[in-house]
Amino acid sequence: MSTITKLQHSGHQPEGAAPSVPGGTQPAWLIVTLREVMVKTKDRGFAISTVVTLVLIVAGVVFNAYMDNRGEDFAVAVTSDAGRSVVALADEEGRADDGNTAFEAVVVGSDDAALDQVRSGDVDAALLQNEDNLWTLTGKEEVSPGLSGGLGAALESFVLRTNAAATGMSPQELLAGSELEQSLLEGSTENQAVASVAGFAFGFLFYMAAIIFGLQIANSVVEEKQNRVVEILATAIPIRQLLYGKVLGNTILAMVQLAMYGGAALLALNLTGTSDLVGGIIPASGWFLVFFLFGFLILAAMWAVLGSLASRPEDLNNSSAPVLALILAALGAGLFATGQLLVVASYVPVVSSVAMPIRMLKTEVAVWEPILSLVIALAAAAALIHLGEKIYRRAVMQPGSLSLRKAMKLEQ
Numbered sequence: 001m002s003t004i005t006k007l008q009h010s011g012h013q014p015e016g017a018a019p020s021v022p023g024g025t026q027p028a029w030l031i032v033t034l035r036e037v038m039v040k041t042k043d044r045g046f047a048i049s050t051v052v053t054l055v056l057i058v059a060g061v062v063f064n065a066y067m068d069n070r071g072e073d074f075a076v077a078v079t080s081d082a083g084r085s086v087v088a089l090a091d092e093e094g095r096a097d098d099g100n101t102a103f104e105a106v107v108v109g110s111d112d113a114a115l116d117q118v119r120s121g122d123v124d125a126a127l128l129q130n131e132d133n134l135w136t137l138t139g140k141e142e143v144s145p146g147l148s149g150g151l152g153a154a155l156e157s158f159v160l161r162t163n164a165a166a167t168g169m170s171p172q173e174l175l176a177g178s179e180l181e182q183s184l185l186e187g188s189t190e191n192q193a194v195a196s197v198a199g200f201a202f203g204f205l206f207y208m209a210a211i212i213f214g215l216q217i218a219n220s221v222v223e224e225k226q227n228r229v230v231e232i233l234a235t236a237i238p239i240r241q242l243l244y245g246k247v248l249g250n251t252i253l254a255m256v257q258l259a260m261y262g263g264a265a266l267l268a269l270n271l272t273g274t275s276d277l278v279g280g281i282i283p284a285s286g287w288f289l290v291f292f293l294f295g296f297l298i299l300a301a302m303w304a305v306l307g308s309l310a311s312r313p314e315d316l317n318n319s320s321a322p323v324l325a326l327i328l329a330a331l332g333a334g335l336f337a338t339g340q341l342l343v344v345a346s347y348v349p350v351v352s353s354v355a356m357p358i359r360m361l362k363t364e365v366a367v368w369e370p371i372l373s374l375v376i377a378l379a380a381a382a383a384l385i386h387l388g389e390k391i392y393r394r395a396v397m398q399p400g401s402l403s404l405r406k407a408m409k410l411e412q
Helices: 003-009 028-042 044-069 081-098 111-120 145-167 189-226 229-234 239-271 278-309 313-319 321-335 339-345 352-362 368-395 404-409
Strands: 072-078 101-107 125-129 135-138
Touching: 028 044, 028 239, 044 239, 072 081, 072 111, 072 145, 081 101, 081 125, 081 145, 101 145, 111 125, 111 135, 135 145, 189 229, 189 239, 189 278, 189 313, 189 321, 189 352, 229 239, 239 278, 239 368, 278 313, 278 321, 278 352, 278 368, 321 339, 321 352, 339 352, 352 368
Parallel strands: 072 101, 072 125
Antiparallel strands: 125 135
């Protein structure tokens, strides 16, 4: 049985009346929901883009793990025992705590010989000390940050040990009382790193899902209006149920896709042994999915209204600016919002989809706060869907493009 036949079996009802569903027949909105899901999942382009995104996520995690674990070996030309000691200390510190950075000292007879070694590419750099005990690290075209950072820290330790021995004290005694610890009045320093990673991940995922599936809804409405398919559907089901089905179908697809992306990222993190931050992100990820659900419902209603006002897909480019601004605000909240701005953003519907989970990672948040934010988002979603339904029913049957003001003046 085709989708249209199924819809016709549900019976046409006057707008505003609850449809009477014959026994054994699914509700019309559910049929539309299933149609949206089935059509999209069978679409080759959608399947390919999903697989490509999954591959990119896994590849990104694997590449990051490779870069973190990639070993570096540096050869350094030196002309003195002091230089050799500095390089040896750098090698010791580079290999400490399962490190994978190695330093090798190449002893030569003079500064010129050391520079010749650099010029020929036999060594990565030359570590030289002049008569005034000033040290110079010379590379050929550039000096690797790993090389300069490792030797710089080792040189400080070497000089500290040398000067401490000259005074008859240990390095620990010389540095006594110089330790500096960091603390925060709200949250912890460890959570800041987790929140930074999660802010990018949540903001980016929300942005992609809201754009991809939002445009899917808008384009679907435009195509049905342009091809006058909506007039056929209107003879079978109430227009409002067509809207509900589109919103629910694409919301389900967005939620499933987000879960797939998150699962792929977590699996890759565990397989590569880089899952140190996962424990802190998982609880916030659960809240993100809940907030995303309500935020996307709001956006889905707005995209459907934009589609009903347009006469062709190209019209969406001019009318979608307010929705895109709201989506970008959510992305910005995940990337940049801090302090009171983040607190305020965590209660703004749609923006709270990213802001509240990030805020929960950064600071201690009372239990009632995310619940209140969800209630606000739910109320906004219900209001926007109700308003969007009215505009959608008035505009989707009208030929040509309409302004929002003109659509509101139309009779239902």
